Amino acid sequence: MSDARLVSRLRQALDDGGLHGSFLVRDLDTGAEIGIEPDLELPAASLVKVPLALAVLERIGTGELDGAQQITVPPGRLDIPGPTGLSRFRHPATLALDDLLYLSVCLSDTVAADVLLDLVPPQAVTAHLHRHGLTGITVRHALHDLSDTPAERFDADDLHLAHSLAIGAGTAGRGHPVPQLDISRANAGSARAFTDLLQAIWRPVTIAAGAAARTRDLMANNLMRQRLTPDFASDASRWSSKTGTLLNLRHEVGVVEHADGQTFAVSALTQSRVAASVQPAAEALMAAVARELRDQLRHRGPGR
Secondary structure (H helix, E strand, O other): OOOOHHHHHHHHHHHOOOOEEEEEEOOOOOOOOOEEOOOEEEOOOHHHHHHHHHHHHHHHHEEEEEEEEEEEEOOOOOOOOOOHHHHOOOOOEEEHHHHHHHHHHHOOOOHHHHHHHOOOHHHHHHHHHHOOOOOOEEOOOOOOHHOOHHHHOOOOOHHHHHHHHHHHHHOOOOOOOOHHOOOOOOOOOOOOHHHHHHHHHHHOOOOOHHHHHHHHHHHHHHOOOOOHHHHHHHHOEEEEEEEEEEOOOOEEEEEEEEOOEEEEEEEEEEEEOOOOOOHHHHHHHHHHHHHHHHHHHHHOOOOO
């Protein structure tokens, strides 16, 4: 099947499943790629914990920060459902900066990420990306803002109302009354931007080799693996990734390294039209679409 026909069919499958999004799969060695609206910018949610980790690690590498530095973190907010790690702690905890990186990426711990953002603020993370030629991702605000949306203001029985607001209140220019969903105010990026970031981490040119290697290791040990992992992890492949979730947004970006040596970056950023917080069918659909794009790229004939 031609690329155009496949993309058309997958667009329809996404639409039938109530999803719209930005997808890109790239062969990290040949540069060949295939995608669906890869330049569509969306709020990035927890995906920004990857460039944050990279910025912190490069500062550790230069000696500007000390990975062994002990930092005392106050307890999290137990009234907010969902967060992990320090976000659920009931008492102050003292941890090394290096361990906060693990919690931020591997457990998607928002409290840990915000401690890191106190050391390397959002504007500094964006500037760090720009210095490496990565201009498609913008980090604007702290991660605790992701737990301060309409979803936290409704009872569990009325949570669908928050999702209805997220789905229906956006503007044609991708503005939104919920600031975390407004691409001019939110942390934001596209599938292409995150694929470029993955390329820079897996095939470092200007990024310090040590920082890139540690970021790859963190993503390989990520515990939030409910979306693309079932379609990319196997005994013959290694899948390293990071998820992002916010109201009707479900994202995952990662790299699959096959035993035969082929390596693909995969970025899937989606928004749902279904007013529900738990949507396993949507996650299965986004994984199936990403896998079919990878399969198409993997099995292209010579010269294509």
